Amino acid sequence: MTSAELVFVPTPGMGHLVSMVEMAKLLVNRDHRLSISVLIMKPPFDSELDSYTSSLAASVDAARIRLIHLPRVNTDTEISSGGFHNRYIESSKPHIKRAVADLADSVGSSRRLAAFVVDMFCTTMIDLAGEFGVPSYVFFTSSAACLGLILHLQSLQDKQHVDITKFKDSATELDFPSFANPLPAKVLPSVVLTKESVQPFLEHAKRIRAIKGIIVNTFAELEPHALGSLAGLEAPTVFPVGPILNLKGETKKKADGGCRGDDIMEWLDEQLPSSVVFLCFGSRGSFREDQVKEIARALERSGHRFLWSLRRPPPKGKVDVPRDYMDPAEVLPEGFLERTASIGRVIGWAPQAAVLAHPAVGGFVSHCGWNSILESIWLGMAVATWPLYAEQQFNAFELVVELGLAVEIKMDYRKDFLMETDIIVAAEEIEDGIRKLMEDVDSERRKKVKEVSEKSRKALAEGGSSFMSLGHLIEDILSNMP
Structure with a gap:
């Protein structure tokens, strides 16, 4: 029987690559006729991604999933423009x-090139798929509501000639088909509010309309309204196949040969069930010193046990990922570590999924990256939202207002492309959010989180909504194979 070879083109960033590789595993495990080549672009600054890809080899079936590392493209990382990623991908x-x-050239008579599956930010690769005579699918690594947002914004701009950037710093509320509630303009993604980046970004939406299908990392029971709205937005066929998760996470080695994270888990083992609030802000999450001090004051005043993943920001003006502090005391209030030694830990990198799964953890202060949201839902973890960049403000609004699954710390907190901001969230506001998160133990919100967690597991089980949708996707790929 002829097998189908798929070409996966992920965006070179942890949040995109990890879920796309997990998607590849899902497909080859489901149907023996599928094999996949994942083309990995190496960004010039993300060493976290390098260490992840080097650890991937042991976790994939090498006969069915091939990881092809592309040559590194030399690009200046002293970049101040939001168009940096587009230019890097094009290069x-x-x-x-x-x-x-x-x-x-290498595929034989028993294997045929069947389709491209490209990341939501790699849509110009659709042209290459056309040159090779195969259809394209887009892998959308955010929510169905976000897909609806960008399709609607593109329609507003191109059909109704609305200048989207006029909503920057606006107090207005907007009606979007993918939301049941009015959406505050202040939570729109930064990329659509900046003149130099809005057009390239909405070009992705235009190209998405022309492809064979959209694979979305969500599930029907989480976003019924948003998914139902997409046909009216002239979206191609949508396949909600999530939650696609990498719950094993990444193992990092210490200099002594042990695994980083072991001591964290040992400390959590000593804590009471649901007593610890976990603060973690993703692979690009960091704060400058004055904001770090406000977080520290809030934690100390709240009195709750805490585990805080605190990371050093990149040098000012440089595109890079945060690093661990040699000594976090240099940015914390004087004496903070000594005063909180009995109730808290300040750490660097954290094995997020393992921490969230630990019974001692009772709440998660999150940057609201979509992968982190799906992890917290799968694990039934209550969330307090503190978005930083990309579409995270929008995700926070969906989680708090639209779905009623989280509490807010600061929904419109926002960093620019270089991860800088003038906004300072005061200790009182942070403390209030932590208290709401940790002390509403019998709230309707926590019950709803547990219910949605159960639905996420059923969606992936045999006969579930995402299981069935994945089957329809495979049928679509095989029936459209040239």
Whole structure:
């Protein structure tokens, strides 16, 4: 029987690559006729991604999933423009074309190039798929509501000639088909509020309309309204197949040969059930010193046990990922570590999924990256929202207002492309959010989180909504194979 070879083109960032590799595993485990080549672009600044990809080899079936590392493209990282990622991806296009040509030459009569599956920010690769005579699918790594948002914004701009950037700093509320509630303009993604980035971003939406189908990392029971709205937005066929998760996470080695994270888990083992609030802000999450001090004051005043993943920001003006502090005391209030030694831990990198799954953890202060949201839902974890960048403000609004699954710390907190901001969230506001998160133990919100957690597991089980949707996707791929 002829097998189908899929080409996956992920965006070179942890949040996108991890879920796309997990999607590849899901497909090959479901149907023996599928094999996948994942083309990995190497960004010039994300060492976290390098260590992740090097650890991937042991976790994938090498006969069915091939990881093809593309040559590094030299790009200046002293970049101040939001168009940096688009330019970087475009500069990788010749390498991708060459890799697919080599792949097409190597497939025999029993294996045929069937389709491209491209990340939501790699939609210009659809042209390459056309050159190779195969259809394209987009893998959308955010919510169905966010997909509805960008389709609607693109329609507003191109059909109704609305200048989207006029909503920057606006107090207005907007009606969007993918939301039941009015959406405050202040939670729109930064990329659509900036003149230099809105057009390239909405070009993705335009190209998405022309592809074969959209694979969305969500599930029908989580976003029924948003998913129901997409047909009216002229979206192609949508396949909600989530939650797609990497719950094993990444293992990091310590200098002594042990695994980083072991001591964290040992400390959690000593704590009472649901007593610890966990603060973690994703692979790019960090704060400058004055904000760090406000968080510390809030934690100390709240009196709750805490585990805080605190990371050093990149040098000012440089595109890079945060690093661990050699000594976090240098940015914390004087004596903070000594005063809180009995109730809290300040750490660097954290094994997020393992921490969230630990019974001692009772609440999660999160940046609201979509993967982190899906992890917290799967694990039944209550969340307090503190978004930083990308579409995270929008995700926070969906979680707090639309779905009623979280409490707010600061929904419109926002960093620019270089992860800088003038906003300071006061200790009182942070403390209030932590108290609401940790002390509403019998709230309707916590019950709802547990219910949605159960639904997420049923969605992936045999006969569940995402299980069935994945089957429809495979049928679609095989029936449209050239």
